[in-house]
Amino acid sequence: MFKAILIEKDDAGYRSHLTELDEAQLPEGDVTVKVEYSTLNYKDGLAITGKGPVVRRFPMVPGVDLAGVVEDSSHPDFRIGERVVLNGWGVGEVHWGGLAERARLKGEWLIKPPAAFSARQTMEIGTAGYTAMLCVMALEKHGVRPEHGEILVTGAAGGVGSVAVALLARLGYTVVAASGRPASAGYLKTLGASTVIDRTEFNAPGKPLARERWAGAVDTVGSHTLANVCASTRYRGVVAACGLAQGMDLPATVAPFILRGVTLAGIDSVFCPLAERELAWQRLARDLDPALLAGITREIGLSEAIAVAGELLAGTIQGRVVVDVSR
Numbered sequence: 001m002f003k004a005i006l007i008e009k010d011d012a013g014y015r016s017h018l019t020e021l022d023e024a025q026l027p028e029g030d031v032t033v034k035v036e037y038s039t040l041n042y043k044d045g046l047a048i049t050g051k052g053p054v055v056r057r058f059p060m061v062p063g064v065d066l067a068g069v070v071e072d073s074s075h076p077d078f079r080i081g082e083r084v085v086l087n088g089w090g091v092g093e094v095h096w097g098g099l100a101e102r103a104r105l106k107g108e109w110l111i112k113p114p115a116a117f118s119a120r121q122t123m124e125i126g127t128a129g130y131t132a133m134l135c136v137m138a139l140e141k142h143g144v145r146p147e148h149g150e151i152l153v154t155g156a157a158g159g160v161g162s163v164a165v166a167l168l169a170r171l172g173y174t175v176v177a178a179s180g181r182p183a184s185a186g187y188l189k190t191l192g193a194s195t196v197i198d199r200t201e202f203n204a205p206g207k208p209l210a211r212e213r214w215a216g217a218v219d220t221v222g223s224h225t226l227a228n229v230c231a232s233t234r235y236r237g238v239v240a241a242c243g244l245a246q247g248m249d250l251p252a253t254v255a256p257f258i259l260r261g262v263t264l265a266g267i268d269s270v271f272c273p274l275a276e277r278e279l280a281w282q283r284l285a286r287d288l289d290p291a292l293l294a295g296i297t298r299e300i301g302l303s304e305a306i307a308v309a310g311e312l313l314a315g316t317i318q319g320r321v322v323v324d325v326s327r
């Protein structure tokens with residue numbers, strides 16, 4: 001038997017609870033993992049609370065990421081005792097996920113984490129941090145360099161935002177952090193933001209084009225915020241869009257794209273090809289200051305995950321939440 005969060009949906013409604021499951025109930029897969037840590041990402045918050053249509057099969061064990069040790073494997077690339085990390089691939093949505101003491105997965109979904117990181121550190125980073133790295137890599141791929149000017153990060157005090165600020169600052173960029181929490185200004189400056197601005201500058205309907213300011217941006221918020229970020233991005237600047245914390249809509253015009261040559265780069269971490277995700281993890285080992293990681297992380301036990309999922313969606317959590325599934 002193993003402990004897990006289980007989401008059920010039936011005539012009695014949508015509910016998440018901590019329970020014990022039998023290993024025989026685990027889904028099909030060629031690698032069984034003893035999970036050590038998982039995390040709470042925004043998507044896990046939506047899944048656990050039922051506030052977003054994340055879960056597409058019931059009953060479901062949530063948790064879009066996990067770190068642990070191989071307990072059993074018929075996959076040629078993974079041996080018993082090896083450390084593995086998983087992000088995405090529909091895990092926690094259509095396949096049982098990481099908020100449990102055991103997971104059975106397809107070996108092709110797993111990566112071997114950089115030796116520099118402990119299992120806890122990989123989940124301090126989690127899908128949020130790995131997505132932040134994909135956003136930074138997209139800016140680089142499209143030619144944004146530190147000397148080009150300021151980079152804006154929206155939703156900056158959240159998980160993706162915090163890691164994006166830390167990564168960009170370490171790589172020499174001048175980072176402007178947009179946040180709705182004035183009390184987080186000191187935290188964001190510790191991570192490397194040069195300036196912290198109020199998110200109300202972006203979250204209402206704006207003009208098709210605004211004063212050119214950003215050489216690049218990482219947007220975790222979507223909706224009017226993303227539209228206004230594109231409108232204020234400089235000629236040939238790049239916006240990496242990965243999130244929808246304000247909304248899924250994009251009430252924008254094509255003006256920034258056709259008049260200023262702005263590039264809107266979409267970021268998906270879930271089905272990102274293996275080679276790119278391995279590169280992202282190698283880059284995280286090189287470009288993220290591990291001393292900052294512990295400072296942006298709160299650790300909870302599996303038994304607290306349901307309560308903390310509500311806090312995450314309420315926007316009251318700063319940085320990352322790592323889940324020790326053994327308690």
Ligand code: NDP
Nearest residue numbers: 042131155156157158159160179180243244245246268269
């Ligand atoms: P968090 O909840 O940790 O952070 C989201 C942040 O967005 C909040 O901390 C807050 O920042 C800001 N925010 C929240 N509500 C609003 C609002 N109504 N208007 C403006 N800003 C708001 O989530 P994560 O960092 O884990 O994820 C961020 C987004 O990225 C989510 O939408 C998530 O689904 C998405 N995501 C996408 C991935 C992909 O593969 N594309 C992978 C991972 C995440 P502040 O307090 O600083 O204003």
